[in-house]
Amino acid sequence: MASPSPFTPGPLPISATAIRQLDLSPLASLAHLPLETLLQHSDSLSLALEWPRQPDDPRELSEVAEVRLWSLRADALQPWLPLLLERSGGQLTRHVAMLLPHGFSRTEGIRFAAESLELWITHRLFLLDHLAQLQGLSCRGSLGQMAAVLGFELDAGFWEALPAP
Numbered sequence: 001m002a003s004p005s006p007f008t009p010g011p012l013p014i015s016a017t018a019i020r021q022l023d024l025s026p027l028a029s030l031a032h033l034p035l036e037t038l039l040q041h042s043d044s045l046s047l048a049l050e051w052p053r054q055p056d057d058p059r060e061l062s063e064v065a066e067v068r069l070w071s072l073r074a075d076a077l078q079p080w081l082p083l084l085l086e087r088s089g090g091q092l093t094r095h096v097a098m099l100l101p102h103g104f105s106r107t108e109g110i111r112f113a114a115e116s117l118e119l120w121i122t123h124r125l126f127l128l129d130h131l132a133q134l135q136g137l138s139c140r141g142s143l144g145q146m147a148a149v150l151g152f153e154l155d156a157g158f159w160e161a162l163p164a165p
Contacts, residue, residue, distance in 0.1 A: 045084040062097040071098035
């Protein structure tokens with residue numbers, strides 16, 4: 001078996017076939033990298049979800065069941081994915097929109113259901129912090145930035161209740 005290619009920041013194509021088959025092989029080059037390497041590439045990945053739509057289809061990708069299901073699987077099996085997704089261009093927000101109930105406002109953009117966002121982001125912060133600590137790493141700063149992009153403000157004492165890295 002050929003070894004996966006090294007991480008390359010930028011768009012990672014996800015074909016309609018991969019989406020339909022719930023195939024995560026487009027992420028294979030990332031799945032086998034050490035967490036330390038993944039953390040070095042935080043905020044640099046974009047997923048090019050190649051899903052065909054009719055010109056008159058008003059739905060956003062987060063409203064397409066097949067795309068949401070692929071995203072849910074990717075999120076479940078690759079928990080570090082949100083940390084890698086670029087933030088300023090909306091990749092992280094789009095990914096989380098695939099996972100959580102949300103609405104859209106022309107003035108405010110995507111608005112996540114507050115309780116859902118709180119549960120998901122808290123779970124993800126605990127999980128990624130724990131994975132990093134197991135390998136002697138710290139990513140709390142990047143995790144805080146990830147949460148902030150999603151409109152979730154961490155309480156000043158959030159990390160104090162947890163073991164120090």
